[in-house]
Amino acid sequence: MADARSDILARIREALQVKAPKPHFKSEETQGQPVKVGKQWLPDGGETTEASLVILAEQLAKLKAVLIRVPDEAAAGVAVADLARAKAWKQVAYHGASLVRPVAAALPCPSWEADASFEKQKLEGCDAAITSCEAIVAQLGSILVSSASSGGRALSILPHVHVVVARVDQVLPDLATAIAQMEAKHGAQMPSMLSFITGPSRTGDIERILVLGAHGPKELYLVLVG
């Protein structure tokens, strides 16, 4: 008996001997690459940086994520320290990125560089995580983190609060642009995880009523520097 792989591939090739008609589309334009033609029909992400920032702020508000705009890195440290005091965080884990380290140093509570010496049980006990990100998608209010830019896979998902520190120039108009940037940056060597985070964790599983903080962070803050 042939192995399963050859069997299945042979079944597929045989099935595809008979061609299926190409779907009839509304316009001729749809004959090219899906995203090249589809991008212009998806939600607007803004033509200029200013327009993108307006859309981003609207999207984040609808998602119940909190946007904090600060002029510089020192102000980012102050904003996050205020947050730590207001929420009485006792232990914070952070990603050792150049944008994040000074913010962690300004915290009024103990903090731990999680990606330097990762321990999952210790991370489970942290109140909040601070990470950087790869990019921000204005169109959808999504924050793109990766196992490279956010201190691994667990840091941005296990603690109850996730704080992202980013620069304004990381804001991109739409998902297609963010994906193109990832392809250009990483090529064939993608990080083992890339995650588009769109608002705090949520569920509607009980009577379709929205509840935040199902398993991932209940609160999501985006501190935008610049």
Place this chain on the structure above:
Amino acid sequence: MSDAKQIFIKDATLNAADGDQRAFIRKALGGYYVNRDLQKARYRDWERARDAASLAKWTAVNDLANQLEKFTANFERNGGVVHWARDAAEARAIILKIAADANAKAIVKSKCMTSEEIHLNDALEKAGYGVVESDLGEFIQQLRGEAPYHFVFPCMHVKREAISELFTKHLGTAPTDSPEELTMIARRHLRQLYVDADIGITGANFLVAETGQISITENEGNARLTAALPRIHIALSGIEKVVSRLDDLAVLLPMLATAGAGQPMTCYNTLYAGPRKPGECDGPEQFHLVLLDNARTRLLADPEQRDALHCIRCGACLNVCPIFKNIGGLAYGTTYQGPIGSVITPHLRGLKQWNHLSGASSLCGACTDACPVRIDLHHHLLHNRRNAMKQSPSLFDRAFHAGFGFVMKRPTLFALGGKVFRATLPLLKKLPLPYMSAWLKTRDLPAAPAKSFREQWKDHSHG
């Protein structure tokens, strides 16, 4: 009549008579309609975006063998291991072997309909593993010992009081009527389980051929945790989930969220390329992907219905289906409920046993209109009806069609038949004819006209 059909008719009749439950489902879906329309309004052209989404899936499915070869080569280059399974039994055996080789004990799962399709939990539990579903809806259904009601909203039919009782019974928590508090109970209960599990099992929404990444869509963060903390990650996916390019997802991910849940994007859309890489601080040591055929190639071989493999499992067709809303998801008796389930189940499990689902449709076309990848759902229900008739017509069907053909070819006989029918129509209500009596119990028959259409036409032409 097949067993599946008998059970379906019994359950569907019972559920359709349950006005309270129907009202509850309608209310639960009310918010979805509002949010979906708000999100669709943000698209600059939703209909053309559907064209692009449909094109992305059409391109990959019609080149499936090459796309899968490309995908698997890239997946393995990233350090993952691909396993091929012709059917459910092979898929279960592969996963059991990975678990045994790893000397695993505890398994945490995130939502994966393909695993429901192959009854994976039963097999793992029989082999002695502890398996916990981590998606809130799936967790509740697992405790209830019930299959998912809807493949996106697994426990949408369960009222909060019942969930509270369930948690009190199984987890020993105090009763509450707050969905928020109930969600937090599950959150607290599951956190340590992620940390302790040896294996995390997930599904996959898309397999990206050009990069070898798998894409997982979710809202709760449970799949992220399942793929982050255990030392082994196993993903199970149907072979049809492949797309050729990463940027196809720039169209598909937002549309999946909008069509399925009325969101701009689901909360977490995550791409995985292999296990933990050098220089990364966490992540699994092994990453396995099980690619499942399980009769998908049979559906692929039908060019007329091949587009049913474009399905991205958003659930939009269920949410708008009058049949689903009235009979509920459990009555279908299938892994995939609603219109898409009615179309594909006869291919996956046999047309003879499951064709009755094709009849459970008003052919209103709401499903086809709702589908973000333009699957011609309601016509496929008709195609299944036709195929079933061709494959194994019943004695009644054969006699009826022969008689119909005989009469239609003879105008005089047709006119005579019409006359007899008009004269005897009032009697029909009184006769206990099968099918007719149930229908007439709640409906009136209009009075028969005195003359046939042809007679009336003749009169008018002369006048």
